[in-house]
Amino acid sequence: MTDWTQHYKRAVTFSYDDGNEQDLRLLEILRQYGLRCTFNLNSGLGGDAGTWEYEGALVRRMVLSERIGCYAGHEIAVHGAKHLNMTELSDAALHEEIVSDRDTLASLCGTVPVGAAYPYGAYDARVMEAMRAAGIRYVRTVNSTHSFAPQEALLAFHPTCHHDDPALETLVEDFLRLEPETPQVLYIWGHSYEFDGHRNWDRFERICERLAGHPDIFYGTNAQVLLRGEM
Numbered sequence: 001m002t003d004w005t006q007h008y009k010r011a012v013t014f015s016y017d018d019g020n021e022q023d024l025r026l027l028e029i030l031r032q033y034g035l036r037c038t039f040n041l042n043s044g045l046g047g048d049a050g051t052w053e054y055e056g057a058l059v060r061r062m063v064l065s066e067r068i069g070c071y072a073g074h075e076i077a078v079h080g081a082k083h084l085n086m087t088e089l090s091d092a093a094l095h096e097e098i099v100s101d102r103d104t105l106a107s108l109c110g111t112v113p114v115g116a117a118y119p120y121g122a123y124d125a126r127v128m129e130a131m132r133a134a135g136i137r138y139v140r141t142v143n144s145t146h147s148f149a150p151q152e153a154l155l156a157f158h159p160t161c162h163h164d165d166p167a168l169e170t171l172v173e174d175f176l177r178l179e180p181e182t183p184q185v186l187y188i189w190g191h192s193y194e195f196d197g198h199r200n201w202d203r204f205e206r207i208c209e210r211l212a213g214h215p216d217i218f219y220g221t222n223a224q225v226l227l228r229g230e231m
Protein backbone atom coordinates (compact mmCIF):
# COMPACT_ATOMS: atom_id res chain seq x y z
CA MET A 1 0.00 0.00 0.00
CA THR A 2 1.04 3.57 -0.51
CA ASP A 3 2.14 5.87 2.28
CA TRP A 4 -1.00 7.75 3.45
CA THR A 5 1.07 10.83 4.26
CA GLN A 6 1.52 11.43 0.53
CA HIS A 7 -2.15 12.41 0.31
CA TYR A 8 -3.29 13.16 3.87
CA LYS A 9 -2.04 15.08 6.88
CA ARG A 10 -4.33 13.43 9.45
CA ALA A 11 -5.16 9.81 10.26
CA VAL A 12 -7.56 8.11 12.66
CA THR A 13 -7.03 4.57 13.95
CA PHE A 14 -8.46 2.34 16.68
CA SER A 15 -7.02 -0.51 18.76
CA TYR A 16 -9.21 -3.01 20.65
CA ASP A 17 -8.02 -5.86 22.80
CA ASP A 18 -8.86 -9.42 23.81
CA GLY A 19 -11.33 -10.52 21.10
CA ASN A 20 -14.48 -10.60 23.19
CA GLU A 21 -18.03 -11.11 21.93
CA GLN A 22 -18.74 -7.36 22.23
CA ASP A 23 -16.33 -6.91 19.31
CA LEU A 24 -19.25 -7.88 17.02
CA ARG A 25 -21.20 -4.77 18.02
CA LEU A 26 -18.06 -2.64 17.77
CA LEU A 27 -17.38 -4.03 14.27
CA GLU A 28 -20.89 -3.08 13.18
CA ILE A 29 -20.35 0.52 14.35
CA LEU A 30 -16.95 0.71 12.64
CA ARG A 31 -18.48 -0.66 9.44
CA GLN A 32 -21.31 1.83 9.57
CA TYR A 33 -18.89 4.78 9.82
CA GLY A 34 -16.14 3.46 7.54
CA LEU A 35 -13.53 3.34 10.32
CA ARG A 36 -10.70 0.84 10.64
CA CYS A 37 -9.30 -0.85 13.68
CA THR A 38 -6.62 -3.23 14.87
CA PHE A 39 -7.78 -6.12 17.05
CA ASN A 40 -5.22 -7.56 19.47
CA LEU A 41 -6.12 -11.20 20.04
CA ASN A 42 -5.19 -14.06 22.39
CA SER A 43 -5.25 -17.17 20.22
CA GLY A 44 -4.65 -19.52 23.18
CA LEU A 45 -7.87 -18.47 24.90
CA GLY A 46 -11.41 -18.63 23.66
CA GLY A 47 -14.96 -19.56 24.59
CA ASP A 48 -15.14 -20.23 28.30
CA ALA A 49 -11.40 -19.98 28.90
CA GLY A 50 -11.11 -16.81 30.93
CA THR A 51 -14.79 -15.81 30.99
CA TRP A 52 -15.40 -13.15 33.64
CA GLU A 53 -17.67 -10.29 34.59
CA TYR A 54 -16.87 -6.60 34.15
CA GLU A 55 -19.20 -4.16 35.93
CA GLY A 56 -22.18 -6.42 35.32
CA ALA A 57 -21.24 -7.32 31.72
CA LEU A 58 -20.33 -10.88 30.79
CA VAL A 59 -16.90 -10.92 29.17
CA ARG A 60 -16.29 -13.93 26.97
CA ARG A 61 -13.62 -14.38 24.34
CA MET A 62 -14.79 -15.59 20.95
CA VAL A 63 -13.56 -18.91 19.55
CA LEU A 64 -11.29 -17.45 16.90
CA SER A 65 -11.30 -20.49 14.61
CA GLU A 66 -15.05 -19.89 14.19
CA ARG A 67 -15.10 -16.11 14.22
CA ILE A 68 -11.88 -14.82 12.65
CA GLY A 69 -13.81 -13.84 9.50
CA CYS A 70 -15.71 -11.14 11.38
CA TYR A 71 -12.52 -9.09 11.51
CA ALA A 72 -12.14 -8.93 7.71
CA GLY A 73 -11.11 -5.47 6.57
CA HIS A 74 -9.37 -4.73 9.86
CA GLU A 75 -5.96 -5.75 11.21
CA ILE A 76 -5.27 -8.71 13.48
CA ALA A 77 -2.40 -8.28 15.91
CA VAL A 78 -0.65 -10.18 18.69
CA HIS A 79 -1.72 -9.82 22.35
CA GLY A 80 0.01 -12.91 23.78
CA ALA A 81 -1.42 -16.41 23.31
CA LYS A 82 -2.73 -16.53 26.89
CA HIS A 83 -2.77 -12.86 27.94
CA LEU A 84 0.07 -13.33 30.42
CA ASN A 85 2.08 -10.51 31.97
CA MET A 86 5.12 -10.70 29.69
CA THR A 87 7.49 -9.06 32.15
CA GLU A 88 7.03 -12.01 34.52
CA LEU A 89 7.82 -14.81 32.05
CA SER A 90 11.05 -16.74 31.53
CA ASP A 91 12.79 -16.09 28.20
CA ALA A 92 11.43 -19.36 26.80
CA ALA A 93 7.87 -18.72 27.98
CA LEU A 94 8.00 -15.15 26.68
CA HIS A 95 9.09 -16.38 23.26
CA GLU A 96 6.30 -18.97 23.25
CA GLU A 97 3.65 -16.46 24.35
CA ILE A 98 4.51 -14.14 21.44
CA VAL A 99 5.43 -16.57 18.67
CA SER A 100 2.63 -19.08 19.20
CA ASP A 101 0.09 -16.22 19.11
CA ARG A 102 1.70 -14.77 15.99
CA ASP A 103 1.75 -18.14 14.21
CA THR A 104 -1.78 -19.20 15.18
CA LEU A 105 -3.19 -15.84 14.10
CA ALA A 106 -1.20 -16.06 10.86
CA SER A 107 -2.67 -19.46 10.07
CA LEU A 108 -6.20 -18.30 10.93
CA CYS A 109 -6.19 -15.11 8.89
CA GLY A 110 -3.57 -15.82 6.23
CA THR A 111 -1.40 -12.80 7.06
CA VAL A 112 1.50 -12.74 9.51
CA PRO A 113 0.79 -10.12 12.20
CA VAL A 114 3.24 -7.22 12.35
CA GLY A 115 1.73 -5.46 15.36
CA ALA A 116 0.91 -6.16 18.98
CA ALA A 117 -0.38 -4.69 22.23
CA TYR A 118 1.17 -5.51 25.61
CA PRO A 119 -1.23 -7.44 27.90
CA TYR A 120 -1.89 -5.27 31.00
CA GLY A 121 0.27 -2.65 29.31
CA ALA A 122 3.25 -4.40 30.95
CA TYR A 123 6.60 -4.26 29.17
CA ASP A 124 10.30 -3.69 29.66
CA ALA A 125 13.41 -3.71 27.49
CA ARG A 126 13.56 -7.53 27.39
CA VAL A 127 9.92 -7.84 26.30
CA MET A 128 10.42 -5.18 23.62
CA GLU A 129 13.42 -7.09 22.27
CA ALA A 130 11.42 -10.35 22.20
CA MET A 131 8.72 -8.58 20.16
CA ARG A 132 11.30 -7.20 17.75
CA ALA A 133 12.95 -10.63 17.39
CA ALA A 134 9.53 -12.12 16.52
CA GLY A 135 9.16 -9.68 13.63
CA ILE A 136 6.69 -7.40 15.40
CA ARG A 137 7.13 -3.85 14.11
CA TYR A 138 5.01 -1.83 16.56
CA VAL A 139 3.49 -2.52 20.00
CA ARG A 140 0.87 -0.44 21.79
CA THR A 141 1.12 0.48 25.45
CA VAL A 142 -1.72 1.82 27.66
CA ASN A 143 -0.07 5.19 28.35
CA SER A 144 -2.17 8.07 27.02
CA THR A 145 -0.33 10.96 25.39
CA HIS A 146 -3.30 13.27 24.66
CA SER A 147 -1.20 14.09 21.62
CA PHE A 148 -1.39 13.49 17.86
CA ALA A 149 2.33 13.81 17.20
CA PRO A 150 4.19 11.07 15.32
CA GLN A 151 6.34 8.75 17.44
CA GLU A 152 9.68 7.18 16.57
CA ALA A 153 9.86 4.34 19.15
CA LEU A 154 7.19 2.05 17.74
CA LEU A 155 7.97 -0.90 20.05
CA ALA A 156 6.39 1.19 22.82
CA PHE A 157 3.83 3.20 20.92
CA HIS A 158 1.64 5.31 23.21
CA PRO A 159 -2.01 5.90 22.24
CA THR A 160 -3.69 9.31 22.21
CA CYS A 161 -6.22 8.08 24.78
CA HIS A 162 -8.61 5.37 25.95
CA HIS A 163 -12.24 5.71 24.80
CA ASP A 164 -13.40 6.35 28.38
CA ASP A 165 -10.96 9.24 28.81
CA PRO A 166 -12.92 12.33 29.91
CA ALA A 167 -10.80 14.34 27.46
CA LEU A 168 -11.85 12.28 24.43
CA GLU A 169 -14.53 14.65 23.10
CA THR A 170 -12.20 17.64 23.44
CA LEU A 171 -9.36 15.75 21.77
CA VAL A 172 -11.65 14.78 18.88
CA GLU A 173 -12.74 18.39 18.34
CA ASP A 174 -9.12 19.59 18.60
CA PHE A 175 -8.10 16.98 16.03
CA LEU A 176 -10.89 17.95 13.65
CA ARG A 177 -9.81 21.62 13.80
CA LEU A 178 -6.16 20.86 12.99
CA GLU A 179 -4.69 22.08 9.75
CA PRO A 180 -1.28 20.51 10.29
CA GLU A 181 1.90 20.89 8.26
CA THR A 182 3.15 17.47 9.40
CA PRO A 183 1.16 14.22 9.71
CA GLN A 184 -0.91 13.86 12.89
CA VAL A 185 -2.60 10.72 14.27
CA LEU A 186 -5.61 10.29 16.54
CA TYR A 187 -5.25 6.85 18.13
CA ILE A 188 -8.05 5.51 20.38
CA TRP A 189 -7.88 2.21 22.26
CA GLY A 190 -9.99 0.12 24.63
CA HIS A 191 -11.92 -3.11 25.18
CA SER A 192 -15.35 -3.48 23.61
CA TYR A 193 -16.81 -5.03 26.81
CA GLU A 194 -16.21 -1.72 28.58
CA PHE A 195 -19.05 -0.22 26.51
CA ASP A 196 -21.40 -2.86 27.97
CA GLY A 197 -20.06 -2.35 31.51
CA HIS A 198 -20.29 1.45 31.35
CA ARG A 199 -23.39 1.50 29.14
CA ASN A 200 -21.84 4.10 26.88
CA TRP A 201 -22.03 2.65 23.38
CA ASP A 202 -23.98 5.77 22.39
CA ARG A 203 -21.12 8.08 23.39
CA PHE A 204 -18.73 6.06 21.25
CA GLU A 205 -21.14 6.14 18.30
CA ARG A 206 -21.30 9.93 18.53
CA ILE A 207 -17.48 10.06 18.49
CA CYS A 208 -17.39 7.82 15.41
CA GLU A 209 -20.01 9.95 13.70
CA ARG A 210 -17.92 13.09 14.33
CA LEU A 211 -14.76 11.46 13.03
CA ALA A 212 -16.24 9.76 9.96
CA GLY A 213 -16.61 10.98 6.42
CA HIS A 214 -13.92 13.67 6.25
CA PRO A 215 -12.33 13.43 2.79
CA ASP A 216 -9.01 14.81 4.06
CA ILE A 217 -8.65 12.27 6.89
CA PHE A 218 -7.14 8.81 6.34
CA TYR A 219 -8.95 5.97 8.14
CA GLY A 220 -6.61 3.03 8.53
CA THR A 221 -5.52 0.14 10.68
CA ASN A 222 -2.65 0.63 13.11
CA ALA A 223 -0.19 -0.96 10.68
CA GLN A 224 -1.32 1.21 7.79
CA VAL A 225 -1.11 4.36 9.89
CA LEU A 226 2.04 3.66 11.92
CA LEU A 227 4.10 1.82 9.31
CA ARG A 228 2.83 3.94 6.44
CA GLY A 229 3.92 2.55 3.10
CA GLU A 230 6.18 -0.13 4.56
CA MET A 231 3.30 -2.57 4.84
Ligand SMILES: [Zn+2]
Pocket residue numbers: 017018079083119120
Ligand atom coordinates in the same frame (compact mmCIF):
# COMPACT_ATOMS: atom_id res chain seq x y z
ZN1 LIG B 1 -5.80 -7.45 27.06
